[in-house]
Amino acid sequence: DHGTIMDLIGKHIASKYKELAAQFRIPQGTIDTIACDNRRAWDGLNDVVAEWLRGNTEVYDKGVRASARWLYDAVRTMNKKLGTKIAKKFGIPEQSDGSTQKGTIDKDLAANTFGIAKGAGEDKENLQEQSQGAGKDKENLQEQSQDKELNMEAVMNIFDSSAQHCMTIAAGLNVRTADLMSTPGAANTNLIIVFQRWFEANRDVNWDALIKLCDDYPDKLGKAKSNLLAYISAKCVRVHNTRSTHYTI
Numbered sequence: 001d002h003g004t005i006m007d008l009i010g011k012h013i014a015s016k017y018k019e020l021a022a023q024f025r026i027p028q029g030t031i032d033t034i035a036c037d038n039r040r041a042w043d044g045l046n047d048v049v050a051e052w053l054r055g056n057t058e059v060y061d062k063g064v065r066a067s068a069r070w071l072y073d074a075v076r077t078m079n080k081k082l083g084t085k086i087a088k089k090f091g092i093p094e095q096s097d098g099s100t101q102k103g104t105i106d107k108d109l110a111a112n113t114f115g116i117a118k119g120a121g122e123d124k125e126n127l128q129e130q131s132q133g134a135g136k137d138k139e140n141l142q143e144q145s146q147d148k149e150l151n152m153e154a155v156m157n158i159f160d161s162s163a164q165h166c167m168t169i170a171a172g173l174n175v176r177t178a179d180l181m182s183t184p185g186a187a188n189t190n191l192i193i194v195f196q197r198w199f200e201a202n203r204d205v206n207w208d209a210l211i212k213l214c215d216d217y218p219d220k221l222g223k224a225k226s227n228l229l230a231y232i233s234a235k236c237v238r239v240h241n242t243r244s245t246h247y248t249i
Contacts, residue, residue: 017045023074
């Protein structure tokens with residue numbers, strides 16, 4: 001409920017209530033009204049949470065309702081530790097948590113081991129083939145556990161330092177910007193909205209598209225290109241045909 005959410009996030013991200021409002025898909029006009037009506041960040045956050053819970057969002061008519069998962073996804077883009085706290089409270093598997101994947105690996109390996117033991121009476125050649133198959137399964141599953149999704153957290157980590165070029169990013173990704181704020185300090189919020197719309201449009205949402213974007217605007221997105229390549233290398237991301245939507249509700 002409202003009080004529980006405020007107790008969880010209030011003191012941590014009150015100053016970023018406009019960003020949270022954008023994550024909650026609250027209409028820009030409502031965000032502007034909240035900002036005008038409240039001098040204190042805490043009060044602004046309080047109104048944002050209230051509007052979200054009431055369903056005053058751009059996606060309410062599409063059947064999307066406020067949920068713990070949406071809260072987690074939204075908060076985690078701004079404060080990873082706080083996102084972890086929310087995940088633990090509501091029992092949400094974390095995006096970077098390998099426990100579920102590890103459980104799958106352990107289960108599959110146990111099944112392979114059982115199969116080999118059961119076939120102990122068979123000839124040596126068959127046992128060797130089963131052992132090799134188990135090794136390949138383990139290797140494939142380990143590779144899968146290393147893969148990272150292309151999601152809001154990833155793109156914000158990569159492009160956050162280039163937020164002042166959000167309009168350039170929007171143009172490169174073919175995202176509409178007519179309704180975005182042009183006021184000082186709105187760049188980060190605009191960047192969040194740009195990537196939300198990119199994910200929702202689901203056209204060429206992949207790592208190759210982001211690399212091409214940086215290559216098309218090297219003067220403005222050179223830093224982002226470096227961040228992108230470093231992220232891909234560090235996270236062992238498969239560059240081709242990697243897709244993910246923003247919300248999982």
